[in-house]
Amino acid sequence: MDGGPAGGSAVDGRIDRAGRGGAAVSGGAAGGAGAVRTVRGAVFDVLRRHGLTTVFANPGSTEVALLTDLPEDLRFVLALHEGSVVGMATGWAIARERPALALLHTTAGLGNAVGALATARVNRAPLVVLVGQQDRRHLALEPFLTGRLAGLAGDYPVRVEQPARAQDVPGAVGRACHEAVHGGGPALVIVPMDDWAAPFPDDEPPAAALAVHRVAAVDGADVARVAALLDEARAPALVVGAGADGAAAWAALTRLAERLHAPVWQESFGARAGFPQDHPLFAGHLPADRPRLRAALAGHDLVLTVGTAVWRQYPYTPGPLAPPGTRLVAVTADPAEAHRSPVDLAVLAPVAPFAARLAAHVTPRPGRPPAPGRPTAPAEPPPDGGPLRPAQVFAALGARLDAATVLVEETPSSRPALHALVPARAPLGFLSAAMGGLGFALPAATGVRMALPGRPVVAVVGDGSALYQVQALWSAARYGAGVLFVVLSNGRYAVMDRLAERHGGKPPWPDFAEVSVAALARGLGCPARRVDRHDELVAVLDEVVPTLAERAEPLLLDVAVLADPDFQP
Known part of the structure; x- marks a missing residue:
């Protein structure tokens, strides 16, 4: 170590x-x-x-x-x-x-x-x-x-x-x-x-500082400026990003949201959670296209973004990011995020101490906060032992995982259902690839578990994503990284299929239903089980989940699923 x-x-x-x-x-x-x-x-x-x-x-x-x-x-x-x-x-x-x-x-x-x-x-x-x-x-x-x-x-x-x-x-x-x-x-x-x-003489200068300490000072004038904007706003809202993932930032932002009675959104494509997603003021994840983004933020005259840039999108659609008349403020420790954000004010500062001082500075609002009304997807078990949907797998996981679990995600075609049914309830409760490229989850989950051997780690991965770095399963087995890998196997690139449908054409790529991720895992020395029915899934989760904090052997569940019918790329 x-x-x-x-x-x-x-x-x-x-x-x-x-x-x-x-x-x-x-x-x-x-x-x-x-x-x-x-x-x-x-x-x-x-x-x-x-x-x-x-x-x-x-x-x-x-x-x-x-x-x-x-x-x-x-x-x-x-x-x-x-x-x-x-x-x-x-x-x-x-x-x-x-x-x-x-x-x-x-x-x-x-x-x-x-x-x-x-x-x-x-x-x-x-x-x-x-x-x-x-x-x-x-x-x-x-x-x-x-x-x-x-x-x-x-x-x-x-x-x-x-x-x-x-x-x-x-x-x-x-x-x-x-x-x-x-x-x-x-x-x-x-x-x-x-x-x-080559020789390195004793009198050779080190040519690098032995230690570098960054001063995490917060400018009181900047805090007062942002607090004044929040106090003037009729209906402020918060948007949080990966840069706010940490115990101190979560505590400060929770206090700030409660004092403002403000809903808190997670950035779209967020690689980490910036706020407790089981909190009553958590409003969900921002949509990734401008019309739905404006609809989500309608009625808010000021939006404060903390720990990310404003705001990540995927499909281009014309029009502004925010509703007309909405003021935008960003607080981030990343200069690049601050510089590229189209905002009225960007503050470059350490997130947690700035949010803590801001929470102490804003004027508390009277009354009860409005309920954001975050929707939750229904996920009843399939009737008569029928084929599983991703949401049914996530519902079974969400009902059993400890709040301390690190969930590493790489299942693009069912990510919205995962967010709805398995919220991040502790810092580092959610982790995914901010870049969007595939091949992250299997090795990253292995590295997380090796670094935090006492914390449960679960990777939820599509079968197409898993095949990009399936070799990581050997390392997980060889070095005793007791990750539970849940692979959703539909034998296709579901996101790409949907995008092709949106473009009104037929995709030229075939499916790969004959590929067995479980067989590949076993060939790499990682124990694996195939799961085809809901009762099998529940049984293996009830057996394995209670052992996740102490297990030293990984396990891959190759779960057969149908494509998510509600997914919109």
């Missing part, structure tokens, strides 16, 4: 900072009083200082010099595809609220992981990513496995660094640690394979 700083091995009264028990790295010489410190050992020191002692990786030849004889205090976690490497690290980082370490193999590894890195960026997951490169001494000749790596992941990394010298690598890793945290995303360091054995 990742932990705090740890020392190396004692060798004749000194620390062997190469990080190996009594043996120098450089040249493989025997350790002793003259043990040589290497770049590899210096990087291990940096990683320990930042608590990065778990390495998520799928190794390649350019990383062997780093990984062979890994120190005992560093844990190696193997994933079978680089998308799973980054997905597991993303889940780990989000769950622990601290950076995670991923290792990728030159062009092939980084290229395979680009989609997952984009998801990590939009999910604000702090990742330190080491990318292997060919030997520095003949890079100019572009030998086999040379990578043109600096721009391969585009703008999604918050930092990409190619150290000019081998001795600059430890400082680059230290800067990546800081940038991953404060930039909110993956920071990449590209390391030629021969750099690891």
